[in-house]
Amino acid sequence: MQINKFVIGGLFILGAVVFLIWSSTAATSEYFLTVDELNAKGADVINRNLRVSGAVIGDTIKYDPQTLTLTFEVAHVPGDQAVIEDEGGLAEALHQAVIDPTRARMKIVYVGPMPDLLRHEAQAIVTGKLGDDGVFHADELLLKCPTKYEEAVPEQAASN
Amino acid sequence: MIADFGYGVLLVTFLVTVYSVFAAIYGEFKKKPAMVESARRAMLLTWPLLTLTAGILIYLLINNHFEVQFVYEVTSRSMPTYLKVTAWWGGQAGSLLFWSWLMSAFASLVTLRKWDRDREFLPWVIVVASVTMAFFIGMNVFFENPFAKLYQSFDGQIAPHTFQPANSILFTPRDGQGLNPLLRHPGMVIHPPMLYLGFVSFVIPYAFALAALITGRTDDRWIRLTRRWALWAWLFLSAGLVLGGRWAYDVLGWGGYWGWDPVEIAAFMPWLTGTAFLHSVMIQEKRGMLKHWNMLLVILTYDLVIFGTFLTRSGVLSSVHAFAQSAIGPLFFAFIGLTLITSVALLIYRWDSLKSETKMTSMLSREALFLLNNLLFMSILVVCFWGVIYPLISELFTGQKVTVGPPFYERATSPLFATLMLLMGIAPLSAWGHSTVKTLGRAIWKPTVGAVIITAVLYATYTQNIIALIGFFLVALVILVTLYEYWRGAYARQRSQDENILASFWNLTGRNRRRYGGYIIHLSMMLMAIGILGIEIFQVETQGTIAVGDSLQLSGYTIKYKEVASWDDRPSGVNYTRAVVEVYDKDGKYLGNLNPRKDYYYDSQQPMTIPGQLASLKDEVYVLLIDWEPISPVGTTFKVFVNPLVNWLWLGSLLFLVGVIIAAWPDKDPERVAVRAGKRAHQTSAAD
Numbered sequence: 001m002q003i004n005k006f007v008i009g010g011l012f013i014l015g016a017v018v019f020l021i022w023s024s025t026a027a028t029s030e031y032f033l034t035v036d037e038l039n040a041k042g043a044d045v046i047n048r049n050l051r052v053s054g055a056v057i058g059d060t061i062k063y064d065p066q067t068l069t070l071t072f073e074v075a076h077v078p079g080d081q082a083v084i085e086d087e088g089g090l091a092e093a094l095h096q097a098v099i100d101p102t103r104a105r106m107k108i109v110y111v112g113p114m115p116d117l118l119r120h121e122a123q124a125i126v127t128g129k130l131g132d133d134g135v136f137h138a139d140e141l142l143l144k145c146p147t148k149y150e151e152a153v154p155e156q157a158a159s160n
Numbered sequence: 161m162i163a164d165f166g167y168g169v170l171l172v173t174f175l176v177t178v179y180s181v182f183a184a185i186y187g188e189f190k191k192k193p194a195m196v197e198s199a200r201r202a203m204l205l206t207w208p209l210l211t212l213t214a215g216i217l218i219y220l221l222i223n224n225h226f227e228v229q230f231v232y233e234v235t236s237r238s239m240p241t242y243l244k245v246t247a248w249w250g251g252q253a254g255s256l257l258f259w260s261w262l263m264s265a266f267a268s269l270v271t272l273r274k275w276d277r278d279r280e281f282l283p284w285v286i287v288v289a290s291v292t293m294a295f296f297i298g299m300n301v302f303f304e305n306p307f308a309k310l311y312q313s314f315d316g317q318i319a320p321h322t323f324q325p326a327n328s329i330l331f332t333p334r335d336g337q338g339l340n341p342l343l344r345h346p347g348m349v350i351h352p353p354m355l356y357l358g359f360v361s362f363v364i365p366y367a368f369a370l371a372a373l374i375t376g377r378t379d380d381r382w383i384r385l386t387r388r389w390a391l392w393a394w395l396f397l398s399a400g401l402v403l404g405g406r407w408a409y410d411v412l413g414w415g416g417y418w419g420w421d422p423v424e425i426a427a428f429m430p431w432l433t434g435t436a437f438l439h440s441v442m443i444q445e446k447r448g449m450l451k452h453w454n455m456l457l458v459i460l461t462y463d464l465v466i467f468g469t470f471l472t473r474s475g476v477l478s479s480v481h482a483f484a485q486s487a488i489g490p491l492f493f494a495f496i497g498l499t500l501i502t503s504v505a506l507l508i509y510r511w512d513s514l515k516s517e518t519k520m521t522s523m524l525s526r527e528a529l530f531l532l533n534n535l536l537f538m539s540i541l542v543v544c545f546w547g548v549i550y551p552l553i554s555e556l557f558t559g560q561k562v563t564v565g566p567p568f569y570e571r572a573t574s575p576l577f578a579t580l581m582l583l584m585g586i587a588p589l590s591a592w593g594h595s596t597v598k599t600l601g602r603a604i605w606k607p608t609v610g611a612v613i614i615t616a617v618l619y620a621t622y623t624q625n626i627i628a629l630i631g632f633f634l635v636a637l638v639i640l641v642t643l644y645e646y647w648r649g650a651y652a653r654q655r656s657q658d659e660n661i662l663a664s665f666w667n668l669t670g671r672n673r674r675r676y677g678g679y680i681i682h683l684s685m686m687l688m689a690i691g692i693l694g695i696e697i698f699q700v701e702t703q704g705t706i707a708v709g710d711s712l713q714l715s716g717y718t719i720k721y722k723e724v725a726s727w728d729d730r731p732s733g734v735n736y737t738r739a740v741v742e743v744y745d746k747d748g749k750y751l752g753n754l755n756p757r758k759d760y761y762y763d764s765q766q767p768m769t770i771p772g773q774l775a776s777l778k779d780e781v782y783v784l785l786i787d788w789e790p791i792s793p794v795g796t797t798f799k800v801f802v803n804p805l806v807n808w809l810w811l812g813s814l815l816f817l818v819g820v821i822i823a824a825w826p827d828k829d830p831e832r833v834a835v836r837a838g839k840r841a842h843q844t845s846a847a848d
Contacts, residue, residue, distance in 0.1 A: 006520065017539040024564075025546070028571060029554075030565065032551060033561075066794070113786050119766075
């Protein structure tokens with residue numbers, strides 16, 4: 001009898017936690033896609049919560065300070081860590097993505113302060129929705145700048 | 161050459177730790193105390209050796225030895241000396257070394273204590289600490305050598321090598337890449353060491369737990385020996401988390417402090433198990449229960465610490481922090497797997513000797529509520545862990561990477577946090593062993609009525625937001641219960657000891673530091689909760705481009721733009737743009753000047769936005785300088801946040817430190833006190 005009381009209590013908590021996790025996952029999960037994968041899915045993913053990663057193309061960054069509207073394009077970067085390693089690390093993969101004109105690109109719109117880390121060849125991870133117009137409307141913008149790589153040495157070395 | 165020497169010392173340190181592991185095991189099995197003593201001394205040697213290694217690395221960092229890859233990556237000529245020193249933990253190789261260095265310091269501290277009554281633990285504590293250290297130093301020696309130098313081969317390729325390859329020459333870049341300016345913030349300079357201190361000091365309780373399992377001395381001696389370690393570890397870990405939050409708030413410019421970033425979660429997870437552990441050890445000490453559970457918690461904490469160290473320094477998960485990527489991932493997972501399996505196997509082996517001494521009977525007893533508290537912490541841990549690994553799981557099973565973001569964590573954890581708060585209100589009033597609705601009700605009705613009144617007042621004057629009201633009710637309940645408990649104790653003491661009430665408060669806290677330190681921690685958590693509720697629910701923002709003399713309005717505040725200026729600071733290679741704005745409240749009263757800034761670092765081509773913050777207990781006005789045109793009539797663009805109550809969060813953090821320090825402050829050794837008291841009793845009786 002005594003045992004039952006605690007077992008039932010424990011099961012109740014377990015059930016509550018499982019429910020919390022399950023319902024929250026179902027309500028908030030978002031596909032994490034590369035630009036190529038996004039293009040392949042096409043209309044299926046319009047207006048769904050998505051997270052997309054790509055390489056920032058510096059020339060396309062435009063910022064309207066009046067409306068705080070930021071637009072830029074990203075180029076496809078492989079999603080697989082092993083492929084990135086094969087290309088010579090993230091910095092090199094980003095560099096390759098940006099200089100290759102055949103790579104798929106995606107236009108992103110974001111409203112907010114211009115992030116300090118946004119720059120040419122940074123990795124952008126955007127969360128938001130793909131609009132009917134094919135433009136990605138980002139609610140959240142994460143940036144990674146892999147500057148600390150040995151691959152970056154030779155360029156500096158050239159002037160030495 | 162000095163770099164090679166550094167590598168040599170590192171290699172020797174590695175061998176010394178490996179020796180210490182084997183000497184301790186050999187000495188224990190062959191019953192040769194001299195070997196164990198030798199292992200202990202070997203362990204003591206690691207700290208001076210690693211200090212020497214670190215000293216060499218710092219020498220290289222300060223003196224711009226850019227031929228060393230690590231120095232090249234984390235420093236540049238324009239950085240001030242103190243940042244060059246702290247660049248030690250600015251990259252992967254250095255932070256691994258930093259980890260080992262802290263570990264060796266703590267391991268030495270532990271081995272220097274008196275071991276008279278705990279001889280049997282000593283060899284195994286040495287083994288666990290040395291194995292952990294050997295793993296981290298081994299990472300440095302074999303994979304992430306901080307002393308590797310850049311060599312240029314004859315075909316022009318430049319690559320880091322530990323030893324000079326054939327047909328190559330040493331390559332010295334003219335300047336280093338430097339630390340990302342975003343990381344040059346005081347909060348960021350001390351945040352990693354704090355986190356690491358917390359991480360590393362949790363290894364000590366784990367080492368004692370394993371020693372207890374191995375030797376079979378599974379009474380609660382190991383807990384009594386390590387309780388304070390765990391508290392200090394917890395203090396550092398908490399301080400690290402708060403400092404990280406403060407950094408994000410000051411630097412990242414979105415007016416937030418916590419983004420449920422995988423790396424933040426990685427540091428939060430050992431905090432959760434650690435917090436659960438600190439609570440449940442009390443049950444073991446008082447009631448002899450939950451012994452398996454405590455072992456499991458300390459094992460989990462240790463492996464989460466290793467996992468956290470790995471996550472913060474690798475690129476497995478996308479994150480603002482994950483700026484390093486390397487091949488050490490699989491090794492970390494292997495190490496975590498190995499230690500976890502070994503520890504759990506030992507726990508199962510000793511399962512029977514860890515049986516509870518008493519049975520839990522009442523659902524409302526203190527111990528049952530503590531158990532519930534533990535389950536809630538573990539539930540939050542499960543939520544966090546699920547969120548972190550969900551992308552990996554979904555990719556494994558569906559081939560499609562699916563992630564969850566902050567909304568997931570907020571949704572799944574907030575009911576759990578709310579229940580924890582409710583528990584914090586009830587548990588201090590419940591009795592050990594047996595407690596009924598009636599006894600509990602008698603204790604709790606006054607604080608509950610008080611909390612209801614406070615909530616009603618808030619409803620009438622401050623907010624009608626239902627979630628905020630629930631939150632404030634819980635906060636008020638916990639604060640009232642805690643103060644009520646405190647006051648009851650002090651009042652009883654005042655009556656019995658005939659002291660004034662302030663002296664009673666002071667002495668009460670001094671006599672039972674753990675309990676009242678704990679209460680202060682509860683109070684501090686509630687202050688932090690006020691801040692979190694404030695910024696999460698009531699944050700408002702606006703933006704606008706205005707000319708000099710114009711103003712923006714937000715939430716009763718007027719932000720008036722006075723001027724903007726821009727200048728170069730040549731020696732540090734930074735361009736500063738600084739605006740001056742004045743803040744007025746709704747009655748037009750002048751509140752203060754703010755100077756939002758935008759700095760531009762030429763060498764790294766990195767802008768950095770520094771907000772102007774006007775803090776008060778009610779609100780914080782947080783102004784960002786977005787864009788400016790010196791001559792254009794259009795003006796300058798600002799983004800303004802009003803973050804209500806957020807400063808309670810930082811205030812609560814300070815009170816938190818006070819609470820933990822009170823709880824963790826060393827007592828006089830209780831047993832020695834007992835011996836002395838016994839002697840005195842003996843003398844008096846002899847005199848009779």
